[in-house]
Amino acid sequence: MSSTTTLTEVHWFFACKTDDVPLNGGVCVKYKEEQIALFHFSRREEWYATQNMCPHKHQMALSRGMIGTQNGEPKVACPFHKKTFSLEDGRCLSDEAECSLKTYPVKVEENRVYIGFYGGFDKLSLTTV
Amino acid sequence: MKVVVIGNGMVGYKFCEKLVAKFEPGTYSLTVFGEEPRPAYDRVHLSEFFSGKSADDLLMAPANWYADNNIILHTSDPVKEINREQKTILSHKGLTVEYDYLVLATGSAAFVPPIPGVDKQGVFLYRTIEDLEMMTAHASKAKRGAVIGGGLLGLEAAKAMIDLGVTDTHVIEFAPRLMPRQIDDSGSKILQSKLETLGLTIFTNKNTSCITGDESITGMQFSDGTSIDVDMLVISAGIKPRDELAKAAGLETGPRGGIVVNEKMQTTDETIFAIGECALFNGMIYGLVAPGYEMADVVVATLSAAEKAFAGFDMSTKLKLIGVDVASFGDPFVPAADCRTVVFEDTMKGVYKRINISTDGKYLLGGVLIGDAAAYNMLLQTTKNKVALPENPEDILLGSRGGDAPQGAGVAGLPADAVICSCEGITKGAICSAVEAGNETLDSIKKCTKAATCCGGCAPMVKDIITYTLKSQGKYIRNVVCEHFNYSRQELYYLIKIKKIKSYDDVLDELGHGDGCEVCKPVVASILASLWNEMILVKGNDTAQDSNDRYLANIQKGGTYSVVPRIPGGEITPEKLIVIGEVAKKYNLYTKITGGQRIDLFGAHVSDLPAIWEELIAAGFESGHAYGKALRTVKSCVGSTWCRFGLHDSVSFAIQIEERYRGLRAPHKIKSAVSGCIRECAEAQSKDFGIIATERGWNLYVGGNGGSKPQHAILLAADLDSETCIKYIDRFLMFYIKTADPLTRTATWLNKLEGGMDYLRNVVINDSLGINAELEAEMQSLVDNYKCEWKEVVDNPELRKRFNHFVNAPEEKDPSIQFEMMRDQKKAAGW
Numbered sequence: 001m002s003s004t005t006t007l008t009e010v011h012w013f014f015a016c017k018t019d020d021v022p023l024n025g026g027v028c029v030k031y032k033e034e035q036i037a038l039f040h041f042s043r044r045e046e047w048y049a050t051q052n053m054c055p056h057k058h059q060m061a062l063s064r065g066m067i068g069t070q071n072g073e074p075k076v077a078c079p080f081h082k083k084t085f086s087l088e089d090g091r092c093l094s095d096e097a098e099c100s101l102k103t104y105p106v107k108v109e110e111n112r113v114y115i116g117f118y119g120g121f122d123k124l125s126l127t128t129v
Numbered sequence: 130m131k132v133v134v135i136g137n138g139m140v141g142y143k144f145c146e147k148l149v150a151k152f153e154p155g156t157y158s159l160t161v162f163g164e165e166p167r168p169a170y171d172r173v174h175l176s177e178f179f180s181g182k183s184a185d186d187l188l189m190a191p192a193n194w195y196a197d198n199n200i201i202l203h204t205s206d207p208v209k210e211i212n213r214e215q216k217t218i219l220s221h222k223g224l225t226v227e228y229d230y231l232v233l234a235t236g237s238a239a240f241v242p243p244i245p246g247v248d249k250q251g252v253f254l255y256r257t258i259e260d261l262e263m264m265t266a267h268a269s270k271a272k273r274g275a276v277i278g279g280g281l282l283g284l285e286a287a288k289a290m291i292d293l294g295v296t297d298t299h300v301i302e303f304a305p306r307l308m309p310r311q312i313d314d315s316g317s318k319i320l321q322s323k324l325e326t327l328g329l330t331i332f333t334n335k336n337t338s339c340i341t342g343d344e345s346i347t348g349m350q351f352s353d354g355t356s357i358d359v360d361m362l363v364i365s366a367g368i369k370p371r372d373e374l375a376k377a378a379g380l381e382t383g384p385r386g387g388i389v390v391n392e393k394m395q396t397t398d399e400t401i402f403a404i405g406e407c408a409l410f411n412g413m414i415y416g417l418v419a420p421g422y423e424m425a426d427v428v429v430a431t432l433s434a435a436e437k438a439f440a441g442f443d444m445s446t447k448l449k450l451i452g453v454d455v456a457s458f459g460d461p462f463v464p465a466a467d468c469r470t471v472v473f474e475d476t477m478k479g480v481y482k483r484i485n486i487s488t489d490g491k492y493l494l495g496g497v498l499i500g501d502a503a504a505y506n507m508l509l510q511t512t513k514n515k516v517a518l519p520e521n522p523e524d525i526l527l528g529s530r531g532g533d534a535p536q537g538a539g540v541a542g543l544p545a546d547a548v549i550c551s552c553e554g555i556t557k558g559a560i561c562s563a564v565e566a567g568n569e570t571l572d573s574i575k576k577c578t579k580a581a582t583c584c585g586g587c588a589p590m591v592k593d594i595i596t597y598t599l600k601s602q603g604k605y606i607r608n609v610v611c612e613h614f615n616y617s618r619q620e621l622y623y624l625i626k627i628k629k630i631k632s633y634d635d636v637l638d639e640l641g642h643g644d645g646c647e648v649c650k651p652v653v654a655s656i657l658a659s660l661w662n663e664m665i666l667v668k669g670n671d672t673a674q675d676s677n678d679r680y681l682a683n684i685q686k687g688g689t690y691s692v693v694p695r696i697p698g699g700e701i702t703p704e705k706l707i708v709i710g711e712v713a714k715k716y717n718l719y720t721k722i723t724g725g726q727r728i729d730l731f732g733a734h735v736s737d738l739p740a741i742w743e744e745l746i747a748a749g750f751e752s753g754h755a756y757g758k759a760l761r762t763v764k765s766c767v768g769s770t771w772c773r774f775g776l777h778d779s780v781s782f783a784i785q786i787e788e789r790y791r792g793l794r795a796p797h798k799i800k801s802a803v804s805g806c807i808r809e810c811a812e813a814q815s816k817d818f819g820i821i822a823t824e825r826g827w828n829l830y831v832g833g834n835g836g837s838k839p840q841h842a843i844l845l846a847a848d849l850d851s852e853t854c855i856k857y858i859d860r861f862l863m864f865y866i867k868t869a870d871p872l873t874r875t876a877t878w879l880n881k882l883e884g885g886m887d888y889l890r891n892v893v894i895n896d897s898l899g900i901n902a903e904l905e906a907e908m909q910s911l912v913d914n915y916k917c918e919w920k921e922v923v924d925n926p927e928l929r930k931r932f933n934h935f936v937n938a939p940e941e942k943d944p945s946i947q948f949e950m951m952r953d954q955k956k957a958a959g960w
Contacts, residue, residue, distance in 0.1 A: 016936045024634075024645075025672030027936035028943075035945070038936070043634070043644045053945075057960045060688050060945045064676050068646030071612070077647035079676030079684055084647065097452035 012107065012114040015049075021113070026076070028052050028063040029115060036104060036115055037063035039087060041074055047106035048087040049115045054078040055092075055099035062101070130157040130432070133218055133228040135208045135374065137163025139172055140405030140421035141234030142189045147429040149198045159200045160226050162218075164207035165257060168192050173418055173584065176285050178261050179292040187258070211378040213398055230400050232428060233388060235371035237406040237416070242277070242366050246340030252362045255286040264363065268293035271361035275299040275349060277337055278365035279307040281448070286363040287329055288451045295361060299330045301349075303366075306333055311446065311457040315474065316481045316497040323453050323479040323500060370407045370414055383409040392438040393431045394424050402428045415442055418583065419551045426554065443513060443551065447498075447505045447586050453479070454502035459495025459512035460485065468494055471523045475500075484508065486522050493518060493525070506549075506590040510540075514547045540593045549590055552583030557594060564598040571595065608870050611648040614641040618796065619868050622656050631661060633673035651675040652871045655758055658794035659866050662914035664921050665794075666928055677756035680932070681918050682738055687946050687957035690738060691731040692718070693755035694745050695791060698765040698783035698803075699726025708748035716741055719954045725762030725800065727753055732955055734942045739929050742919035751917040752792070758872070759794045760801070763787035764812065768805030768822075777822040779805035782851065786820070789855065792915045793862065796869040796878075800834070814842045817875040818858055823847065827854045831861055831889070832879035840876040843886050846894060856905065860893045863904040 015029040015038055023042040028035055035052035052060050057080060065076045067087065074087040084093045090101035105116035132148065134141050145159060163169070170187040178187065185191075195202040203220065210219040217227050239254040241247055251271070253264050268274075274295040276287045279302030290298045300307070306317035307324075321331050336352040340362065350356040370387040381389040381397045387409025394402045394410075404424035406416055415421065420442035430437035445458035463470075463485040473482040480500035487494055493512045498505055504526070510516070511525065518525065543549075545558030555578050563578050571592055575581050581588040608617050616624065621640065630636050636653050637645055650673040658665055665674055666681075677683050682690035694709070709728055713720045716737050718730040733741055742752075755761060763786045766772065768779030783803040793799070802811040803820045813819025819830045825848040833842025846857055869878040882888060891897040922928045933939040948955040 020936050022672050022931065023669050028934055030935040030938045030941065035935075035943075041644070043637075060943055061676075061684070064679070064684070066647040066650050066672065066676070068613075068650065069644040070646065072643065074644070075646070082647060095452075097449065 010105065010116040010118055012116050015113045015115050018108060018111045018113055024067060026063040026065065026067065028060070031115065031117070035060055035063075037065075037076070038106065038113065038115065039063075039067055039076065041067055041087070044074065046074065047108060047113065048074065048076075049104040049106045050076070050085070050087065050090055050101040054080060054083065055101065056081060056083050056095075131227055131229045132157055132159050132232065132432070133226055133230075134159070134161045134232045134234055135218070136234035136236055136371075136405070136407075137161050137165070137169045137202065137204070138234060138236045138405065139169055139189060139418055140236070140425055141232070142169035143422045144232055144234060144404060144425035144428060145195075145198075145200055146190070147425055148432070149200070151429050151433055154199060160228075161195070161200060161202045162206055162208050162220055163202065163204050165259070166205045167258065168195065168202060168204060170258065172256075175255075175258070175261065176289050176292070178258065179265075179289050184258050208374060211374060211401070213378055213401070216400070228400075230402065230432060233375060233396070233401065233403040233407055234405050234425075235374060235403075235407045237368035237370050237414075239364065240367040240369045241364055242337070244337050244340060246342070246346070247364065249340055249342050249346045250344055251342075251346040251360055252340065252364065255282060255289070255363050255365045261289070264289070264361075265293060267361055268295050271295050273297045273299075273357075273359045274361040274363070275301055275357065275359045276363045276365055277301050278367065279304070279331065279333065280310065280365065280367070281308060281446075281450075283363075283365040284308070284324070284450045286365045290361070290363065291328065291451070296328055297330075298328075299332065299357060299359065300324075301335045301337060301351075302331070302333045303336055304333065307331065308455065311461065312455065312497045312499065313461060313483060315472070316483065316499045319474070319476065319479055319481040319499045320450075320453060320455060322476070324451060326479075327451055327453075329451070368406065368414075368416060370409065372407055375401075375403065375407075383412070387414050392427075392440065394428050394439060395431075402431075404428055410439060411441065413441075415444070417442075417444060417446065419554075420444075422552060422583075423554055443509075445495075445509050445512075445551075447502050454498065454500055456498040456502040456505045457496070458498075458505065458509040459493065461495050461497045463494050471526055473526055482526055484522070484526055486518065490522055491517055493522075506587055510543050510547055510549070510590070514544055516542050540590065540597050549594065550578075550580035550583070550587045553579045555580035560591060560594045561598045564595050565602065569595060569599060610652050610871065611646055613637065613643045613645050613649050614653075616640065618652055618656070618871050621653065622660070622867055625653075625656055626660055631657065631663065632668040633657070633670050645673070648871075651678070651758075654678070655794050655796065655871075659911070662792070662794075662911045664916065664918060666918070666922070666931075671931070675758075680735060680738065681742075681752060681756060681922065682733065683756045685731060685957060686960065687948075688735075688943060689731070689946055689957065690733045690735060691729050691755070692733055692738070692741055692745075693723065693727050693729050693753040694750035695753040695787070696727045696762075697787040697791075698763060698780045700765075700780055700784065705748060705750070708745070708750075712741055712744050715744075717955065719956060723755075723762075726764050727755070727762055729755070732948065732957070734934070734946070736933050736939070736942060739923055739932050743923045746917070746920050746923060752919040754792055754918075757794060758797050759792060760787070760790040760799045762800060763790075764800075764802035764816075766803075766805050766808075766810035768803075772805060774808060775805035775822070776824060777805055777827070779803040779811065779820075779822060782820065782827075783811075785851075786855070786858070789912055790858075790862065792918070793866075793911060795862070795866045797872050797874045799862070799875070815839065816842060818842070818861065820854060826850050829854055829857055832876045832886075834874050834876045836874075838876075840880075842876075843879075845886075845890060857893055859908040860901050860904045861889070863908050864889075864892060864900075 021027050021040040026037050026039040029038050037050050037052040039048045052063050059080050061079050064079050067076050075084045077084045085101050090103045092098035107114050169189040206220045206222045208218050209221050217225050219225050239256050254260050274290045276283050279300050287300050338352045339350050341348040348358045372382045372388045375388040376382050388403040390403050390408045396403050405421040427437050427439045447456035468485040471484050482498050484496035485494040492515050543557050547557045549557050568574050568577050581591050633653050654673040713730050719732050721729050723729050763783040765780045765783035769775030799817045801818050802813040802816045804811040804813045805822045814830050815833050815835050819842050821828045827849045828847045829845045830842035831845045934943045947958040
């Protein structure tokens with residue numbers, strides 16, 4: 001919880017082509033030993049990335065979840081027990097006591113989708129200091 | 130009128146809010162002194178500071194609210210002295226302000242037990258935002274923490290420690306149990322074991338004798354000679370009222386603290402009032418927000434010369450502690466001689482419920498709820514309003530079991546003066562009138578009455594009252610799908626049909642708003658399938674399907690899928706049985722016979738699904754739709770072909786029915802069965818529609834189900850020939866599909882259908898609505914459009930591509946999937 005972490009350069013990892021991802025849906029991306037859920041919210045022309053593991057029962061399933069909005073805030077619902085999480089900051093919308101998801105920045109260039117990783121740190125641990 | 134308020138906490142703020150609302154601007158001056166640097170904030174939700182809320186989010190009102198309402202607010206400036214003769218106060222910074230009326234809302238301070246070492250670094254209180262900021266700074270270096278005090282605030286503090294990353298946290302309670310003032314012994318035990326599974330270590334009957342360490346805390350010693358190593362400690366051992374200013378001014382205070390007040394909240398000086406946790410009324414300190422707000426209301430009423438008296442306050446509470454519901458209401462500890470108790474305890478799930486009932490069995494006196502407090506509001510209202518209990522009082526705890534007795538009278542049975550929102554003091558009558566004035570949603574009720582705006586615990590009950598009021602006005606209650614569609618499922622079905630829309634996105638564009646969600650997507654996807662019976666994974670509808678439909682298989686523990694091929698009527702050749710066995714061996718699948726006379730293959734990787742289907746299809750199988758809200762299976766007994774009792778060929782009829790309705794999508798799953806005689810070996814009366822052979826034909830039963838609320842199907846028509854039987858089933862199923870709410874089985878639908886079975890019989894048999902020709906034609910078009918979904922994926926490379934775990938490593942399987950062995954087969958590893 002210290003605020004002294006220095007922001008290192010974002011490392012952009014090439015995940016897949018834009019048309020590898022179903023419209024308004026998600027896919028799972030392998031990054032080193034990690035699994036990242038990548039979502040193309042095409043209705044809103046937005047891309048999001050979160051951890052693939054649902055913190056509720058530790059299932060690698062979020063990329064297979066339905067996405068949508070709650071009061072305009074984009075969210076994903078886990079296929080297992082329908083817990084919903086904000087795609088913007090990862091917090092659980094359906095249960096205050098549930099852990100939050102890690103979220104990652106996404107950029108698209110010439111139909112190629114990249115997920116951003118901070119050297120050794122993820123976005124969440126930097127934004128909650 | 131010059132009013133001065135000392136203290137700017139929640140209650141002090143609420144007094145200002147109520148005064149401003151009551152008096153015309155210009156008729157008074159209002160000056161407030163607060164010792165904290167911030168204006169009043171929401172101390173009840175203090176722990177949310179750790180889950181990301183900022184100090185500003187917690188403010189009761191923004192800083193400019195005070196100026197906007199002509200209130201002079203002095204923060205960081207505690208009052209030092211009251212001069213009752215001159216009617217002035219003197220502040221720490223040297224301000225002297227005159228008053229006509231003075232309101233003491235000085236609150237309470239944490240009680241710090243006199244333990245040697247409490248002044249060491251790493252020892253904190255849990256009271257103000259500053260306390261929390263200091264805890265946050267220290268927690269980054271701390272590994273093991275402890276909290277002294279196993280009461281409500283102590284457990285909140287323990288949660289805060291866990292949130293701060295100090296996961297090895299101990300709770301130390303002097304009393305023999307947690308929350309000794311709110312809940313009973315058995316309830317405490319359940320709460321304790323539940324909290325222990327969440328990682329807290331809990332000591333009861335422990336008295337801390339000293340805190341060890343040099344400058345900083347390194348450990349704690351207890352009077353029983355034991356000790357623990359900790360590097361962070363929070364003390365939350367109770368509160369003491371802040372009465373020192375009142376005492377110095379010569380006002381009467383209680384022997385154990387608190388400023389003595391009468392029923393108008395006046396102290397022994399009638400121009401000085403005390404409200405909130407510093408006030409001592411009838412020998413009692415009220416350490417909750419709701420009674421504090423009520424006291425503020427009493428003072429405002431008194432100042433406006435209205436008659437209002439404080440008459441004590443119900444101290445019932447409900448809260449979520451580290452994810453565990455805890456509630457107590459009324460009198461949780463009535464002595465055994467004065468009441469009868471009903472206790473429900475489930476140590477597996479960590480649920481404990483106790484209600485105390487008057488000895489004559491008529492009234493509820495109080496109770497305790499741990500682990501599941503859904504019934505809290507209703508039980509609290511039943512207690513407070515002395516609502517007569519049902520004949521079997523345990524029904525209010527366990528629900529009515531058997532018989533037609535209604536489950537209590539619900540909100541309709543409450544009197545108009547029942548207080549629904551105890552924080553804001555809003556009655557049922559006030560909510561009803563607000564609904565009658567046109568505020569028909571929870572949001573607008575919140576805005577105009579303030580009900581459900583503080584702790585929010587009464588929100589479900591407020592919703593019930595809105596629905597109840599609208600209904601009693603004769604208004605049509607529509608069960609709208611979700612925030613994106615202002616239509617019921619039935620309305621959506623007709624609109625999509627009339628407009629001939631074929632994709633989820635087009636439905637959302639034309640009939641809804643926003644971007645959809647996990648509630649409306651499967652509802653619309655199911656309607657589209659029920660209307661057009663097109664392949665469910667095309668036209669962008671794939672991502673609108675519930676996950677199981679999207680993968681045409683059932684997701685199971687661990688993230689693998691199970692595969693159920695259709696075996697119509699439960700009849701299968703030895704050759705096909707062998708194929709299932711071979712496929713299961715090849716893909717290492719666990720096999721089990723289902724309740725519906727089929728075979729389920731578990732543990733398939735998502736990327737193996739198309740290959741598994743391909744092999745099954747080659748052997749003549751097709752999808753069993755076990756993953757869909759669709760027709761599942763038509764069970765059969767062996768019937769007249771082999772059975773010496775059989776009247777007709779139940780297997781052939783079951784196969785005919787199953788092949789007719791296979792793939793039919795509906796608001797919920799549909800099951801069926803055909804029995805060859807009255808012995809009913811196929812259990813047809815427990816199905817959505819069931820058929821039993823008679824001497825003269827078939828009896829058709831509808832509206833049955835197993836599951837959590839088993840219900841027998843009811844006879845729709847007797848002694849039918851096969852053709853008429855199918856016609857009636859067509860009509861019944863289409864009528865259900867068109868009119869049911871989402872996720873409603875036929876049994877529930879029929880229970881809710883106005884006119885019930887008589888009405889349904891009139892529609893299906895007598896064509897009372899004149900729609901039967903249409904229903905039959907619609908069903909026939911669905912039957913004609915049927916295709917096997919598995920085959921369509923197997924034959925379509927674009928669709929097949931979606932069945933990989935990793936988009937960027939399609940050949941790799943999910944490495945996190947693990948199996949264990951049991952009885953020579955695999956099973957999913959535990960959660």
